Amino acid sequence: MSTVEFYFDFGSPNAHIAHIRLPEIIARTGATLVPKIMLLGGVFQATGNVSPMNATFKVPYIRTDMARFIAKYKVPFRMNPHFPVNTIKMMRGAVVAEEEGFLPKYMDVCFNAMWADRKNMADDATIAEVFTAGGLDPAHIAKRSAEDAVKDKLKLYTGAAAERGIFGAPTFFVGDEMFFGQDRLEFVEEALKGQSYAPPKKGAA
Numbered sequence: 355m356s357t358v359e360f361y362f363d364f365g366s367p368n369a370h371i372a373h374i375r376l377p378e379i380i381a382r383t384g385a386t387l388v389p390k391i392m393l394l395g396g397v398f399q400a401t402g403n404v405s406p407m408n409a410t411f412k413v414p415y416i417r418t419d420m421a422r423f424i425a426k427y428k429v430p431f432r433m434n435p436h437f438p439v440n441t442i443k444m445m446r447g448a449v450v451a452e453e454e455g456f457l458p459k460y461m462d463v464c465f466n467a468m469w470a471d472r473k474n475m476a477d478d479a480t481i482a483e484v485f486t487a488g489g490l491d492p493a494h495i496a497k498r499s500a501e502d503a504v505k506d507k508l509k510l511y512t513g514a515a516a517e518r519g520i521f522g523a524p525t526f527f528v529g530d531e532m533f534f535g536q537d538r539l540e541f542v543e544e545a546l547k548g549q550s551y552a553p554p555k556k557g558a559a
Contacts, residue, residue, distance in 0.1 A: 356385040356546040359527040361515055362461075363394035364448075365441040366523040367420060367431070370469040372536035373461060374429045379539060383546040389457055391448045392515040393441070393508055394523050400516035405438065423536065430466070436474040442508075444475055446499035449507050456490075463488035 360376060362369040380387050398404055406416055417433075424431045444464050451460035467473040467484045474480050478496075485492035498504055515525075519532060526533040528545040531552050541551065 356383060356528065356548075357388055358385055358542055358546060359388045359390050361390040361392055361520055361523060361525040361527075363392060363441055363523045364444045364461075364464045364468050364475065365394055365437075365439050367433070367437075367469055368536045369524040370431065370465045371420070371423055371427070371429050372524040372526075372539065373465050375427055375536065375539055379543045379546070383543060385546045389452075389461060390515070391445060391452060391508065391511050392520070392523070393445050393512045395441075396509070396512035397516050397520060397522070400513065401521045403521045406522075407438070419537075430470040432470060432472050434468055434472045436472070436476070439468065439474065440476040443478075443481060443496075443499065446504050446508055447495045449504045449511070450495050450498040453504075459488070460490065463490060 358376075358380075360372065362373065364370075376387060379385070407413055420431075423429065448457065448460060448464070451457040463484065464475065467488075468475055471484075473484055475484065482492035482496075485495060518527075520534075522534060524534075524536055526538070526542050528542060531545055531550060533539075533542050533545075544550075
């Protein structure tokens with residue numbers, strides 16, 4: 355069975371679009387989805403990359419292009435007025451959720467809060483309100499998120515992502531083949547079905 359690794363940060367609107375689109379791809383291919391946690395700001399720092407939203411001349415086109423995908427795939431989406439949001443609390447919480455076995459539910463709650471309900475998910479009171487409404491335990495998640503082991507694991511995940519060649523979100527891997535951006539999900543799906551358009555690796559026969 356094929357596997358797709360999904361590197362994400364809740365601060366990426368395109369990661370939200372990918373999160374909505376991926377279940378249908380998984381259903382069509384029978385693949386296994388493996389969410390991979392990283393702190394996007396840490397990846398930017400490690401790689402020297404910056405958010406595309408920092409290139410102000412690109413922003414109007416980026417928003418128009420996102421709107422195309424949102425409309426085509428009927429993605430629940432409203433631009434968050436608090437963007438860019440510091441996601442470190444949410445991403446540490448994701449580590450807790452992964453360790454305790456509720457990461458899929460946690461991802462649904464956080465992505466929806468960020469990109470459908472337009473919540474300020476850097477604010478402690480808002481996080482607690484959102485988690486409670488989503489059936490999560492905000493006090494427990496906050497307590498565990500403050501543990502050094504959780505903080506260190508997020509740093510480890512982020513460093514490993516950068517070392518793997520990741521420079522932004524969302525990023526996907528099917529085997530060793532990397533795909534960047536939710537607009538590459540067509541190629542992800544084809545790779546899961548055994549079709550790759552990647553050029554041969556150096557040294558390959």
